[in-house]
Amino acid sequence: MRKWLIVLRAYSWPASLVPVIVGSVSASGAGRFSWPDLLLTLPAALLVHSGANLANSYFDFKKGADTPRMADDRCLVDKLISPALALRLALGLMAAGAALGFILA
Structure with missing residues (x-):
C-alpha cells in the first residue's frame, strides 16, 4: 500500500480535495x-x-529530467513501477475521472 501512495503522490491530493470541499461548503x-x-x-x-x-x-523520466542523482519524484527512478505501467495507469486513471465527469455533467 505504501508503494502505491508514493507512486500516486498521495501527499499532493489535498490540492485537489480541498477545492472540492470548499466548493461543496459554498454550494x-x-x-x-x-x-x-x-x-x-x-x-x-x-x-x-x-x-x-x-x-x-x-514524461519527466522519459526526457531525462528525473535521474538517480536528481529527482523529486522517484517512483520510476527507483523502479517502484515500470515506465510502461506508469503511462497505462495515467491514461486509465484520467479516463476513469473523465467518465465520472460525464456522469456529473
Whole structure:
C-alpha cells in the first residue's frame, strides 16, 4: 500500500480535495449542495490528479529530467513501477475521472 501512495503522490491530493470541499461548503451556503455530486466529484478529482501525477512522472523520466542523482519524484527512478505501467495507469486513471465527469455533467 505504501508503494502505491508514493507512486500516486498521495501527499499532493489535498490540492485537489480541498477545492472540492470548499466548493461543496459554498454550494451548501447557497442551498445547492448535493451529496451525490460530492460523492462523484471527490473520486473524480483524485483520479484525474493521480493520473496527471503519473503522466508527469512518465514524461519527466522519459526526457531525462528525473535521474538517480536528481529527482523529486522517484517512483520510476527507483523502479517502484515500470515506465510502461506508469503511462497505462495515467491514461486509465484520467479516463476513469473523465467518465465520472460525464456522469456529473
